[in-house]
Amino acid sequence: MGRGMDKVIANWADQVRAAAADGRALLPRGGGTKDFLGRQCAAPPLDTRAWRGVVSYEPTELVVTVRAGTPLAELEAVVADAGQTLAFEPPHFGADATVGGAVAAGLSGPRRLAAGPLRDYVLGVRMMDGRGQILRFGGEVMKNVAGYDLPRLLTGSLGTLGLILDVSLKVLPRPVAEATLRFEMSEADGLARVNAWGGQALPISATAWEGGVLHLRLSGAAAAVSSACQRLGGERVEDGEAATLWAALREQTAPYFQQDKPLWRLALPTTAPALALGPQLVEWGGGQRWLVSDASAEAIRGAVAAQGGHATLFRGGDRAGAVFTPLAPALLGLHQRLKQAFDPAGVFSPGRMYPEF
Amino acid sequence: MMETAEAVPGTAERDFGGVDGAALVAGLQAILPAASVLFDPEDLRPYECDGLAAYRQLPRVVVLPESEPQVVAILRLCRRMGVPVVARGAGTGLSGGALPHPQGVLLSLARFKRILKVDPLSRTAVVQPGVRNAAISEAAAPHGLYYAPDPSSQIACTIGGNVAENSGGVHCLKYGLTVHNLLRVRGVSIDGEVVEFGSEALDAPGYDLLALVTGSEGMLAVVTEVTVRLVPKPQLARCVMASFDDVVQAGEAVAAVIAAGIIPAGLEMMDQPATAAVEEFVHAGYDLSAAAILLCESDGTPEEVAEEIARVRAVLEQAGARDIRVSRDEAERLKFWAGRKAAFPAAGRISADYYCMDGTIPRKRLGEMLQAIQAMERKYGLRCINVFHAGDGNLHPLILFDANVPGELHRAEEFGAEILELSVALGGTITGEHGVGVEKINQMCSQFGEAERVMFFRVKAAFDPEGLLNPGKAIPTLHRCAEYGRMRVSGGQMPHPDLPRF
Numbered sequence: 001m002g003r004g005m006d007k008v009i010a011n012w013a014d015q016v017r018a019a020a021a022d023g024r025a026l027l028p029r030g031g032g033t034k035d036f037l038g039r040q041c042a043a044p045p046l047d048t049r050a051w052r053g054v055v056s057y058e059p060t061e062l063v064v065t066v067r068a069g070t071p072l073a074e075l076e077a078v079v080a081d082a083g084q085t086l087a088f089e090p091p092h093f094g095a096d097a098t099v100g101g102a103v104a105a106g107l108s109g110p111r112r113l114a115a116g117p118l119r120d121y122v123l124g125v126r127m128m129d130g131r132g133q134i135l136r137f138g139g140e141v142m143k144n145v146a147g148y149d150l151p152r153l154l155t156g157s158l159g160t161l162g163l164i165l166d167v168s169l170k171v172l173p174r175p176v177a178e179a180t181l182r183f184e185m186s187e188a189d190g191l192a193r194v195n196a197w198g199g200q201a202l203p204i205s206a207t208a209w210e211g212g213v214l215h216l217r218l219s220g221a222a223a224a225v226s227s228a229c230q231r232l233g234g235e236r237v238e239d240g241e242a243a244t245l246w247a248a249l250r251e252q253t254a255p256y257f258q259q260d261k262p263l264w265r266l267a268l269p270t271t272a273p274a275l276a277l278g279p280q281l282v283e284w285g286g287g288q289r290w291l292v293s294d295a296s297a298e299a300i301r302g303a304v305a306a307q308g309g310h311a312t313l314f315r316g317g318d319r320a321g322a323v324f325t326p327l328a329p330a331l332l333g334l335h336q337r338l339k340q341a342f343d344p345a346g347v348f349s350p351g352r353m354y355p356e357f
Numbered sequence: 358m359m360e361t362a363e364a365v366p367g368t369a370e371r372d373f374g375g376v377d378g379a380a381l382v383a384g385l386q387a388i389l390p391a392a393s394v395l396f397d398p399e400d401l402r403p404y405e406c407d408g409l410a411a412y413r414q415l416p417r418v419v420v421l422p423e424s425e426p427q428v429v430a431i432l433r434l435c436r437r438m439g440v441p442v443v444a445r446g447a448g449t450g451l452s453g454g455a456l457p458h459p460q461g462v463l464l465s466l467a468r469f470k471r472i473l474k475v476d477p478l479s480r481t482a483v484v485q486p487g488v489r490n491a492a493i494s495e496a497a498a499p500h501g502l503y504y505a506p507d508p509s510s511q512i513a514c515t516i517g518g519n520v521a522e523n524s525g526g527v528h529c530l531k532y533g534l535t536v537h538n539l540l541r542v543r544g545v546s547i548d549g550e551v552v553e554f555g556s557e558a559l560d561a562p563g564y565d566l567l568a569l570v571t572g573s574e575g576m577l578a579v580v581t582e583v584t585v586r587l588v589p590k591p592q593l594a595r596c597v598m599a600s601f602d603d604v605v606q607a608g609e610a611v612a613a614v615i616a617a618g619i620i621p622a623g624l625e626m627m628d629q630p631a632t633a634a635v636e637e638f639v640h641a642g643y644d645l646s647a648a649a650i651l652l653c654e655s656d657g658t659p660e661e662v663a664e665e666i667a668r669v670r671a672v673l674e675q676a677g678a679r680d681i682r683v684s685r686d687e688a689e690r691l692k693f694w695a696g697r698k699a700a701f702p703a704a705g706r707i708s709a710d711y712y713c714m715d716g717t718i719p720r721k722r723l724g725e726m727l728q729a730i731q732a733m734e735r736k737y738g739l740r741c742i743n744v745f746h747a748g749d750g751n752l753h754p755l756i757l758f759d760a761n762v763p764g765e766l767h768r769a770e771e772f773g774a775e776i777l778e779l780s781v782a783l784g785g786t787i788t789g790e791h792g793v794g795v796e797k798i799n800q801m802c803s804q805f806g807e808a809e810r811v812m813f814f815r816v817k818a819a820f821d822p823e824g825l826l827n828p829g830k831a832i833p834t835l836h837r838c839a840e841y842g843r844m845r846v847s848g849g850q851m852p853h854p855d856l857p858r859f
């Protein structure tokens with residue numbers, strides 16, 4: 001990283017300042033693998049991929065600092081060499097997804113159930129705000145309460161607050177053992193079972209229910225995984241098949257996601273009952289449910305809100321409309337003022353998240 | 358055009374001297390029963406400080422609301438009259454976060470003591486902010502669940518204070534800090550608006566404001582309700598206690614455990630002066646001849662624990678441990694921990710006063726830090742005992758002093774400041790879990806550059822444009838940092854000029 005401003009970054013700062021002065025917008029973009037996410041934004045892309053590479057990685061510190069344009073696959077390979085992993089299993093699509101894009105999108109994969117979401121692993125960032133200033137928040141240590149937690153505020157902000165330059169992520173050892181079990185049961189039974197198991201000391205790292213079949217992944221010490229397998233019963237899925245299954249879920253290549261209709265992501269309390277909105281794919285112990293449906297946003301959001309959840313139009317549908325659940329007025333005001341704090345001229349990804357900012 | 362930094366609200370000190378005190382009290386009495394509005398100096402005294410007793414200040418008035426509408430009305434009144442408001446939980450904070458403002462209202466959440474719901478199926482609890490940390494785990498215990506973050510102050514501190522400080526405990530290496538164990542925080546803004554951060558689901562639409570308010574030291578909103586995540590109690594926990602002849606070697610053993618791919622449930626270190634201080638007090642059975650001891654806890658199923666303990670033992674032997682003991686039963690495990698958890702009271706017992714530091718550094722620099730602290734003990738003529746959340750690299754050096762001896766408090770503060778500066782220089786941070794408060798406000802000038810500090814004020818202004826919530830805490834004004842910079846760079850020398858800075 002060094003102290004001197006790298007040429008790439010100096011050039012970006014010039015672009016950002018020029019855009020701010022002329023009232024133009026920019027769209028930070030990594031691999032562009034999921035331009036589909038969020039609301040459509042016509043701003044010209046600012047390609048982050050010139051800023052790539054692992055800046056520092058010390059396995060015993062459980063921290064890796066990486067430039068935002070680094071391919072996610074490259075980062076995963078580097079930490080895998082040291083027997084470590086990004087525990088939140090960020091979804092990435094092909095070779096092009098970048099680390100900056102993953103952090104800006106804030107998405108987590110199947111292991112989020114046990115490991116927590118991506119934002120739990122973000123320790124520090126270096127970023128460029130809408131004034132072209134370079135700012136550093138957080139750091140490379142596990143515990144840090146100096147100043148507001150702005151690294152986690154940027155996580156999932158979809159490039160609307162600024163350009164992420166470098167990010168420090170916590171990494172964890174890869175689990176020693178894994179096993180996947182298969183059960184046949186209804187959605188209601190599946191929800192009841194995974195919630196009940198969640199209250200017991202079991203090493204469950206992922207769950208997925210679809211079409212009358214519940215899959216359960218166990219991860220941890222070999223002894224814990226094998227004793228849990230005995231206790232839970234079910235049918236053991238062969239390892240290779242299991243790996244394919246969880247990857248297809250993480251990357252949304254599973255058949256459920258290949259239907260030609262809008263895809264909704266429903267975030268719910270895990271104990272919310274099965275919703276009568278059509279066939280769903282249920283992950284995260286009931287907390288994340290996928291719904292392929294043509295139903296209206298009002299119908300879907302109404303049913304989900306009644307259970308204390310929120311619904312995102314994840315893929316397809318009207319990308320110019322309310323892709324994310326609209327915010328209550330007080331919260332919207334806070335969002336607009338925070339956007340103003342970081343990006344007063346509205347350079348970064350205007351309207352990508354909400355039409356108001 | 359862009360505004361200059363000086364125009365950002367909060368970047369300069371403010372004077373609240375113009376407030377009409379009598380009108381303020383009358384306004385508050387219109388909202389609350391007379392007994393819930395305190396203004397006699399005698400009644401104010403218990404609120405003059407938090408756990409950092411070196412700083413004391415009487416507020417103008419203390420209020421004890423018991424409902425959210427009352428909090429809303431109080432904040433609206435303060436906003437209208439331009440009066441500072443400082444929220445307070447149990448007052449166990451160690452950085453002066455709940456130190457009253459002389460012209461302001463001290464808003465105690467002590468009466469918000471109800472546990473509203475414990476739901477074993479969804480593994481969540483909904484609680485009011487004045488509920489004690491330990492009370493949540495007690496309420497969850499019949500369901501085999503508990504609330505994981507366990508500050509040593511857990512029998513006294515409140516969940517509202519935990520949220521405000523993003524508190525940790527000895528188990529946060531594996532189970533996370535407060536921020537990792539929250540689903541939803543409900544709060545009231547200085548405008549009197551009720552806002553929900555997070556949700557009962559696993560996430561919420563929009564920016565992650567739940568993470569932003571966690572650890573915000575009462576500067577963004579007053580917390581009135583919290584939904585926490587509960588986790589199943591492990592079937593079994595056992596603790597390994599290892600003795601080392603050398604503190605640097607003990608520090609290296611910590612890194613070796615992590616390098617072996619083990620994330621223990623807790624990994625703590627105490628140096629010899631610390632074990633000596635607590636042993637006298639709790640008789641934990643510590644090896645007093647060791648230069649340092651490590652406590653390493655393993656939890657899970659019996660099979661899992663046996664497997665992990667065997668691996669930990671092998672790593673510690675390899676790392677040069679002189680003696681290794683494994684707790685044989687729950688009573689012995691609790692005894693091992695009793696000493697660690699009693700470190701602060703023990704310091705209070707062997708010394709008139711103590712000053713607790715909270716820097717976090719990369720684990721691999723633990724040895725270096727310990728050696729530097731030994732040199733500082735000689736430089737300042739004060740003793741220091743060291744207890745570390747070693748697995749996280751979070752240090753709690755306890756500087757022993759006697760405030761009645763002229764000059765000792767000042768030397769203790771200088772000693773502490775030097776440790777914090779070194780934490781930053783070693784690539785770490787000035788505070789891992791206790792917060793900045795008033796105590797570490799000068800060191801914020803070393804930790805962050807001006808552009809970052811101005812951004813903090815901008816974020817603050819997005820919530821609280823008049824700067825009324827807990828003014829003067831956590832983020833130093835530009836003027837203060839300029840002054841501090843002049844003081845610090847004496848003779849053109851920065852402390853530790855040889856260390857890389859970024």
Ligand SMILES: Cc1cc2nc3c(=O)[nH]c(=O)nc-3n(C[C@H](O)[C@H](O)[C@H](O)COP(=O)(O)OP(=O)(O)OC[C@H]3O[C@@H](n4cnc5c(N)ncnc54)[C@H](O)[C@@H]3O)c2cc1C
Nearest residue numbers: 030031032033034091092093097098100101104105159164
């Ligand atoms: C279950 C699941 C399945 C998924 N499946 C797919 C899939 O099939 N296809 C797919 O493409 N994605 C998918 N995603 C999301 C995607 O995999 C990740 O978000 C991806 O890692 C983004 O990387 P990218 O570089 O391609 O991002 P981009 O598309 O380039 O950027 C994503 C967002 O981040 C912003 N951004 C990018 N870089 C920066 C930066 N440096 N600073 C600030 N903002 C920045 C952009 O403006 C944009 O808003 C899935 C996610 C989930 C949860």
Ligand SMILES: Cc1cc2nc3c(=O)[nH]c(=O)nc-3n(C[C@H](O)[C@H](O)[C@H](O)COP(=O)(O)OP(=O)(O)OC[C@H]3O[C@@H](n4cnc5c(N)ncnc54)[C@H](O)[C@@H]3O)c2cc1C
Nearest residue numbers: 446447448449450454509515517518519521524525575580
């Ligand atoms: C012996 C001892 C051991 C300790 N051990 C640990 C430890 O292991 N780990 C650790 O992290 N800390 C520890 N602490 C520090 C302290 O206990 C924690 O910071 C705790 O979270 C403070 O809670 P409290 O209720 O006492 O808050 P207070 O001290 O009353 O307040 C702390 C801060 O929170 C704000 N606040 C309080 N309630 C609210 C609310 N409802 N809304 C908004 N803001 C609010 C206050 O304004 C203040 O800024 C210890 C302290 C002591 C005395």
